[in-house]
Amino acid sequence: MLPQTLTAGPRTRILIAAEQIQQRVRELASQIDADYTQDPLYVVSVLKGAFIFVADLCRALKRPNVRIEFMAISSYGSEKTTSGQVKLTRDLDVNIEGQNVLIVEDIVDSGITLNYLTRLLRQRHPRSLEIVTLLDKPERRIQPVSVKYIGFQIPDEFVVGYGLDYAEDYRNLSDICVLSEAGIR
Numbered sequence: 001m002l003p004q005t006l007t008a009g010p011r012t013r014i015l016i017a018a019e020q021i022q023q024r025v026r027e028l029a030s031q032i033d034a035d036y037t038q039d040p041l042y043v044v045s046v047l048k049g050a051f052i053f054v055a056d057l058c059r060a061l062k063r064p065n066v067r068i069e070f071m072a073i074s075s076y077g078s079e080k081t082t083s084g085q086v087k088l089t090r091d092l093d094v095n096i097e098g099q100n101v102l103i104v105e106d107i108v109d110s111g112i113t114l115n116y117l118t119r120l121l122r123q124r125h126p127r128s129l130e131i132v133t134l135l136d137k138p139e140r141r142i143q144p145v146s147v148k149y150i151g152f153q154i155p156d157e158f159v160v161g162y163g164l165d166y167a168e169d170y171r172n173l174s175d176i177c178v179l180s181e182a183g184i185r
Ligand code: IMP
Pocket: 049, 081, 082, 105, 106, 107, 108, 109, 110, 111, 112, 113, 114, 157, 158, 159, 160, 164, 165, 166
């Protein structure tokens, strides 16, 4: 029996329910399993928002040599948008030269974070470099990014839950929820 998990409250409405997320994560994982050979796969996850997605995705991959690495990036701006100023706050501690690298992100919004990250990692000459994102808000794109695997395309609404936050709250919701105006301080 799974423990009761926190879900939508008065300030949130469910956009994508937990079961739907889990189903899509399994589909993405089987696509990824099919696309890569049995060489090690370096999964590079961007903290903090992708932490739940990467944990579920990795457990759905049917191969033992998934190497899980973390990076952290901070962007200056209000809590709901990226300013365009991206700064690397935690780098990888492994050499990815000649390796298959898969970046795992929670959401692609303006594209600024991933545009920066892919340019940075490409300079290190991985054998391949692809992106998987759980969510994509295509209407919001400012900078181009080529994302190979997309969980869900969503409208231009601010979402929380399943790792995504608003001012560090709501990351622990099981569903992806839209935050109502009342939830925005
Ligand atoms: P980008 O650089 O504008 O593409 O933004 C990417 C980052 O902004 C994501 O990794 C999230 O941390 C954050 N972000 C963008 N949209 C949302 C949202 O709707 N909810 C929560 N965080 C978001």
